[in-house]
Amino acid sequence: MRLLIFGRQGAGKGTQSALLAEHYGAVHISTGDVLRAAVANATPVGLEAKSYMDSGQLVPDEVMLGVVEERLAQPDIVEHGFLLDGFPRTVPQAEALLGITDVDVAVDLVVPEDVVLERISSRRVCSSCGRIYSVGMPPAEGWTCDTCGGEVVQRADDTPEAVAKRLAAYSSETEPTIRCFEDKGLLATVDGLGTPTEVQDRLVAAIDAAVAS
């Protein structure tokens, strides 16, 4: 299975990606992790990406594509397939990706903008162990982590301003990318509201139907 997953930040993409990869026996590739691994392993494209990151620049499309291509060629993916999360983000990246691999289904996990904004702005995280809380589900004692006693805080990039900026980039860049897969008949659109299990069942049904058609 060769899957792509799209969704706004806060749509539950991370949770659902892990469940889907397990369900289909595919390798979950998060672009951020792949990029960090390529840099850490000092592969040729990793070193190229590092030179941009070190100077505070965004890694350009063609370098990012090289990082993804290098990962897709590894034996675990050749054998088990992939679920790619976080790539492509732009139409040129999508076209380039389709030049190096076939894609069976691209899933769009849809959660309305006001819902994700509310989810993210109410999110709090333990600064020590990373456990996630929210304003509605705080730790038992003040903002002290139940697990480790660390301080529970709001991430600097979870402020309403920072989130609004990322959501705007999603609308202007990623929405057209999703349409590009729709035009090719590869898109499955799935409602992302509900419990993780409900959403998972919907995703599997939509993916299986898309693959069978």
Ligand SMILES: [Zn+2]
């Ligand atoms: Zn903690």
